[in-house]
Amino acid sequence: MRVLLTGANGYIGRRLKRWLQAQHSGSLRLMVRHRASISQDALDDCEVVEGDVLKPQTLTSALQGVDVAYYLVHSLAAGERFKELDRQGAENFRAAAIAAGVRRIIYLGGLGDKDQASEHLVSRIETGEILSSCPDDVQTLWFRAGVIIGSGSTSFEIIRNLVQKLPVLVTPRWVSTKAQPIAVDDVIAFLGQAASLEVAGNRVIDIGSEVMSYGEMMLATARVMGLRRLLIPVPLLTPRLSSYWLALFTPVPYPVARALIDGLGSEVLVRNDEASRLFASVPLSYEEAVRRAIAEIERDQVVSRWSDAWGRAPEASMVEGIAHAVFVDRRVRQLGSCTPGQVFASFTTVGGETGWFRFSWLWGLRGLIDKVLGGVGLRRGRRQMCDLRVGDCLDFWKVVDLQENRRLLLMAQMKVPGKAWLEFVVDDGQLLQTAYFYPSGLWGRLYWYLMVPAHFFVFNDLANQIMKRAATLPGRVLPAPE
Template sequence: MRILLTGADGYIGRRLKRVLMGQGGISLRLMVRNRASLSSEIRSDIDIVQADVLKKETLDAALEGVDVAYYLIHGLARPNYRELDRQSAQNFLDAAIRNKVKTIIYLGGLGEKSSASEHLLSRIETGEILSSRPDKVRCLWFRAGVIIGSGSASFEIIRNLVQKLPIMITPRWVQSRITPIGVDDVIGYLDDAKTLSGSQNEMIDIGSEAMSYGELMLRTASAMGLNRRLIPVPFLTPKLSSYWLTLFTPVPYSVASSLIEGLKSEVIMTNNRAEELFGRHPMGLEASVEKAIDEIRNHQIISRWSDSGGGAWEIDHAHDIATAVFTDRRVLSLGDKSPEAVYKSFCAIGGGNGWFGYDWLWKVRGGIDKLLGGAGVNRGRRDSQSLRIGDSLDFWKVVDLVENERLLLYAQMKLPGSAWLEFKIHQGNLIQSAYFYPDGVSGRLYWYALVPFHHLIFANMAEKILERA
């Protein structure tokens, strides 16, 4: 069986990829927008096609000879994502028909079209497009609600809220009903679907038991050994709720507002096709929460909601760094320290490990970024020691990583320009460089205002990296 997995560097895609790679009897092809977002081991062992659903001419190479194609693509990061999602789905369907693909497997969201938010409506429209040609290609359309798993956006929001707030003033949406499901069950259904017999389209709702958001939060807290209290009030609007989530959880305002907007309508299962077709019984909420917490404690988070590029791959970083107007560079001799030790040291920066000094300044900048709708520093990192290309690191994104040689971070904070932070080992030296390309006068004023802080932060950072090595 020849399988194409799209979104292989995303939250669900990374996990499904691990399952599929461990099976025999299939030929797996991965479709990503940037090959570098996958590990070097995978790039050497698996067939990888670099393609983009918005570029029709790239899709035939990805879908040629494929029997089953997983569609795990969603463009929430872009302002006009709903229009782009429709275009992406149509392009993919057309290419699948041209290449005689037998089955498309799509993961969307629960919800009714009449009451859905724009975010959920986009997921529904994508499913309708992919299902629109049953005479040419079968579509198995899975619909899930809140996904409980280490690194999922929904779970990180809930976990952070119940950890930080013993008493929560909540809006009316906590009374809305939802059907949560553990991420392992989602992966299990998607995996089982590839061998599902038949030729007709299927809409398959997946989940465990229905409950309110309030019950979900209280039961999650209980599974974590916490006693929490909710006080619903009528005056918290979706906008205020979004700011509340932004301040207390790792997600930026854009993600929080999309999720909050979707909470106005109930997202519960409307059919029992999952049990009828697969006979699978999803694990309960408490078991899913306990497994997620165990993965976090043991540093086994396979993927996070922020894994996808978010536009970072569309930038020519080499060119833009070369044309940066401002640079702050520190060059220090490695001395008796090995390149391996220094590389390991600067790859441990950020998240819970801190920024090797003046962490309070980083937190102030992160707080400002949160207020402006950015990622902030509490997004943290997936793992406390290891990094991979595509990882989020506070308000940075890892865009290049060369073992024992280089780490390049691209700024995803709100600022008047583009910024990069590079750590490089070259000819016995650690070269630490901050690059900034300003947008007009405001960008230049921003850089000059921060020069005194840069002198403190960056000089100390380079020294501490070598000390830790």
């Protein structure tokens, strides 16, 4: 059996890829928009093709010879046109799958009723309807899940951050809305087993564990974390205010928070028993799912995060764009007795819980301003403390190039009037730390000049502290397995 996995760089996709590599006896093909976003380990173990569901001409070769295709694509990060793009992508993929003779499409959407759902959830439902619309030509197994609980998932990161930071939780009315959460491990197991499931015809398979309100989820999370928390529901909080509240206190940016809040007004409950009839496994309880998620975080073993798919995937233009930068701020430091591996290990562990050295408060202030402006802010952190891969988010940066023991290139994803990059290169016995900026209009140029004083302190300290820490580190850090 040849399996195609789309969305291989997303939250579910990365985890499903690992499951299929370990459990699946056939061949696995990954479809990504940009080959550079796949780690060397995955390139060695899987067939990788470049394709885009919005570019039908790229799907022919991606689907050739495929028996089962996973559709894990969505366009929420594309902005206001996400519904239109979701429909177009699903139609393109269905047509290409039928033309290629694909036997089965497996899709993961969301629980909920279309007439009561938010725009985001309606789009997920419409995607399932489109993929399922030609049952005589291709079978579709449409899984529907609600709140997914796992390290790095959007829902869990929001709940965990609120519970961890706020002793008293002033909450809107949606905390009483009922849902059926499910552990990410269960989601992956259901999806993985579906490839070889012996069943005829299209199926809609709802998955979830116990029925809980969002307030009960918060209090259960607090119990697992050993915390005592008080919930005070306040009916006056509007969806807009609730979205800003989530954006300020959790890692998610405002657009994601608003999409989630809009969907919390209606219940997301399992409507059929297909999962229990077709599969032998019983979903984990909510508290056990939380325990597993926290254990992964504490052991620094987070496989994927919600932000993996946020923003554009790394592409050549992101790497080459620095050649067009108008403003450049470069700091040069001699390696001295440090090896290139030590310096590489030092600058690839900046950000996240490690912070940005003495001027972390300035970075934090910039992140807060970004949050207020509707940006991603600084709280996204990083997936793991000692490992980076192309496509990872690092606070308000995205990793667009990584060359072991030589280079790290970050592209800014904060709100900025232009395009910005931060580069670290080890070359000829030196550390070259360079900030590049391509301004947009007059305001972009004014922004750069206004930031020059802060850059003087921040970038000088950053280069100095990277070298200071490098002297204390081992000579080489190997990336964690994919």
